[in-house]
Amino acid sequence: MQSEMLCEFENLRAKSINLIKSAKEKGRKVVGKYCIYSPMEIVMAAGAIPIPLCSTKQDPIAVAEKVLPRNLCPLIKSSYGYAVSGVCPYFNLSDLLIAETTCDGKKKMYELLSKIKPLHLLQLPQKQDEEALQYWYGEIIKLKDRLEVELNVTITDQDLREAIQLLNEERRSLKDLQDIAKLKPSPISGVDLLMVLYNRGFSIDKEEAVLMVDRLTLELKELYSRGITSFNMKTPRILLTGVPVGIGSHKVVQIIEESGGNVVCFESCGGYKAVYDQVDEGKEPLLAIAEKYLRTPCSCMSPNIARFELVERLVDEFNVDGIVDLTWQACHTYNIESYSLKKYLQGKKNLSFLQIETDYSESDVEQLKVRIEAFLEMISIT
């Protein structure tokens, strides 16, 4: 890939630590979050810096396993391991954590985290109807109240409206970037796209991050118009769905691309799922925030038909040849839902579907290569 902008994104994470430290020295507060159900608009409206803390690295898992069971999702163990080992600068810099009752493993882990740092737990309903919305709206109001007390600020409707506009703009830019991979062949690899989506989350200047993402999108359009890409018209185009992935937990994405495929769409949390839907700017701000976030199609919702419909739509929009449904070990909700997703798609799309259950370690890389190579070969001959 020949994009200059990609280098800027590669350096973004390292740069942001110093920027966060100096912002803190000037009095800004930092709020850590673990999940895309956390409404960052309210954190921004409070004048604080939101930071993602959901970990993607294998290193801290051994420390976590001294307390947590080994048979637990690596994302939960890794996030906890970073928190207790004291080596994660982002966790150390956080003044408050926001968490939600999503899956069982996460919510029990949050009970332990709350002994280490102030933590606000949002009680997330597990259905998406009007009754659930009214309950969730109450939770969103409680979060605003807690942030006002904890950060010693007053959050006005105007603050909220400005934050909504800014984060809608951020979502728009991230969606435009991801939509670039609809071009055939795509001018960006899945690994590079993931790196950008992951690293820009650590940027503390949202306006600047929007401009950077827009510049990259333009640059990629330009590369496409000049026919510069690592892929060709026959490259199998893969949609990745399932659990969240980031840099450090991207081995499946890397193996797909080293085996001759191209991940053109990440339906999962760091990708399309987080940005395809906007907060309604015409409504009362906290209600509009509650509505948008409750619509998030995660497997902790029951039923979770919105995920199936989103995947179905993205298959067409991205001209996808195959679906890889990624499940972290011991993630029961995504693991069980994989069967239903496959069945749903079977009746509608003639597509190859591969479910992969793995963890953050490298122990199964060779096995994964064999399975993924066979999967891509099957796509190529059909």
Ligand code: SF4
């Ligand atoms: S998969 Fe669900 S619980 Fe996990 S980060 Fe995404 S929305 Fe949150």
Ligand code: SF4
């Ligand atoms: S991947 Fe599954 S088990 Fe892990 S945190 Fe997300 S929903 Fe929970």
